[in-house]
Amino acid sequence: MARRTAARNVFPTLPALTWQPGLPVHGSHTWVIVVGEAGLPAAAKEAGKRLGVDLDRLLEVQQSTGFSPTAGATAAYPLLAGEVAEVLLVGAGDGSPADLRHAGAAIARFGRGKDELTTVVAEGIEDGALQAFAEGVALGSFTFHRKTVDPGKPAVERVSLTDGTSNDRTAVLDRGLVIGRTGWLARELATTPSNEKDPAWLAARATELAGVTGLDVRVWDEKQLAADGFGGILAVGQGSTRPPRFIRLDYVPEGANKNTPYIVLVGKGITYDTGGLSLKPRESMVSMKRDMTGGGSVIATMSALRELGAKIKVTGLICSAENMPSGTAYRPDDVIRHYGGRTTEVKNTDAEGRLVLADGLAYAVNELKPDALVDIATLTGAIKVSLGSMLYGGLFATDDALADNLAGAGDAAGERLWRMPLPDVYTDLISTPIADSVNSSKGPGSITAALFLKAFSGGLPWAHLDLSSIAESQRDEYEYSLGATGAGARLLTTWLTTDNPTAGIS
Template sequence: MPAAQLLAPSAGDWFCRLGPLADVLADLDPTDLLLAVPVPTGGLPSSGGTAEALELVGLDAGRVQAAYEPTAEAGSTTRLPLVPGERAARHVLLVGVGEGTDEELRAAGAAVGRAGRGRAHVVSVVADGSPASAQGAFVEGAALGGYSSPRWLAEHSKPPESPAGGVTLVGSFAQHVVASALSRARATMLARNLAVVPSNIKNPAWLASQARALAGRAGLDVMVWSERELRREGFGGLLAVGSGSATPPRLVQLDYTPEGATPATAKVVLVGKGITFDTGGLDVKPAEGMLAMKTDMSGAAIVLAVLAACRELSVGVRVTGLLALAENAFGGGSYRPSDVVTHYGGRTVEIGNTDAEGRIVMADALAYADARLGPDVLVDIATLTGAARVALGRSMAPLYANDDALASALLRAAEATGEPLWRFPLVEDYRPALDSSVADVNHIAGSAVGAGSITAALFLREFVGGRRWAHLDIAGVGRSDVDRGLLTKGGTGFGARLLLSWLEEMA
């Protein structure tokens, strides 16, 4: 797949029209047109906009309800094919919207997006008259539902279905709400695209190259540290993790500055884990444990996607993204359990398990951010621990923070975007488990305290210098084994919409 397609995921062309619906349909070719109509709690109403929409294509709402019994469950669908050439649409999609909450409309949007894959046009009256947040949720859902993961196929193989060529929202829709929702959805798609790139293509240098390309498009400043520069400046964690690989590590810095920014404008630093493939190192994973490890750079992909969207969304704060990129392989130069690694700034760490490599590369980036970038807020995101997946499954991600106001703001953004977080405590009683007899700190808990996600967060806290900081452990939610709803199999891009929403609210 060409890199240009990877870096510019399509969501089709979107339009907002006040109506009337009859005029919208008259302007479009009905041959491959899908009309999406909502089914609220209580079933299809016999009057109003939904009934009128059905009447335009020759259907009576009461009879349709009696014959097909469409359910109002959010995201459920009933498809009604129409006789070719006789109506203003070729297909009608009845989609459940429940009570019309944001989350229900996001699910309904995903169903519409999926149904529209490969079609020329979708016309929707779903979410007309809903609050702005609910309309944005519907658009996010529809865009993500229409997305298909990239594939690397032979020249004459059948490509995956593309999103609908055009989507027209009919009714009272705010154009800026739709545009912002599409920007957040495309950021998620970009993160997903990068996550599923095979690791024989995607190494630290390749990912740094993609970051340069995106920086040029998005008006970002970019700086990349080579292996030699990492060594000269003392990024011992990145060098240790990358030491067993034939492809050396990289650190990428991306800087976004809004128009009119001054030194007093708040500055946020986002740090993303970018392990382009994780074998576990000398503490090698079992074979089945490696199958999803091309997505272990999802944190870095999300940070990159967020930075690339900041200007489009007119984010009002200064944002720096740090991508800590390495491949955790094994070879004659691999770092070992019991090694002592010196991180950026001089703090030493005793290695306890080479398969806990994410926190090692993140520690370098966090220490650098604290020492050199002067952030008001520091947030990291990583597919970090299996313990997070055990604790919360694939439904939500642990959130850690040393500041209550920061945690509350992130939780609000999580609720608004349907990317749920659950705040976990930084349990001080567990901190002694990270004590080392030979270094400043051990990088995994040295005693059987359990709480693997909590102790990983406590380790990262050692490198933030007391700054306002939050950590998102997306190991459970960062990957999907299914292609359903908003999700496609592979990396989920979880956190991109959440972080963008949070940044938008900071201005």
């Protein structure tokens, strides 16, 4: 498998985040003081004395006008003389990673258009919380537009941090920025409009990222997909003038051998979903440019593994098509033969995600034989009914340890998961005398979709992440901006770069 070289830097320009040992004597015109429930950091008080600023009094004044140390709360105060022009108080809540992530995002939003911010945090902040702070700075800096007029202020260029000690926490900040960058990349891929983004575009972007991150890449075009029997991807994509693609990215760590654990990720890459002949209403079609969030998150995750030193082998498979109605579109009642031979009777062409994922799962089982298999998708609206919006993503799994490892990574990354059941009794709901199963049925929609995919997992330890419930934010809030969230990239990156992602999996 050939390794490609990209001709340009394909990463976003994030703020430079640096650690400054000792007290901040010199620095930017804006100082940011991170205030937790325990009050002002000791280093901030000492630095304030050197500036001639009574920060205790400043905090008292701001609290009297409504400021509290709630995570992400802000209060700016101008200084009329001296080197520092303004002080920003930012709430850090209880100092947990989630609250520090919110604080980092708030600082990034405040810093738009500024050259530099000097930030003082509490001494003894744990690595996980400091890393989350860095993730928040990256995610809060996210912008995407195609404006030619009034494009808005750019992200802050530099953020320097200190806790007043001589400790060097640069490595923690660097890891946080890289994980935050995966969320940014996944969000950017999902936000790109579909007149620009089609399966070939997604494959080109994956190839570019592979070139600069030390990944091997292979792309199947429509002719190769037909030759190799990827019936699900071909069927979903056959109604569009822009043909489907299947993308494979491979990461192998230095020193890997036959005993190195191996995980395969499979992402849904539907670059636009009209529903096909089972056409969506207009309201439901809006935002379907982000129906490739799962595939985008796999690409973003793969791009970070070498930089973060992941210790396992990982393959990312992205099943990409555009689901359009036309004279060549696939129809309800068609029977599809997937990779490996299993058949599906189509009952709803808007249940297309599971058809492309089935091909990816079957390819992984037949050709790759990993130790564990995880698919990720914005698969069903039903998961929103079950879990609401922006609280939990759905997790289905056949292995308890795999489920626990993923859920733990989700908690750490701020992309929480809720495990859902996989009762075999519901398998009857997707049975048919015509084929091995149908792709849509009445009943618990997220569960029957998961059961459909389970049949393609080959008995391997398998997990299915249905993240429609956390894939789109309705507002600018904390580390999220209005629109696509890039759900799953930070979760998967966090999981795969732990010391033992396959711990306990059998």
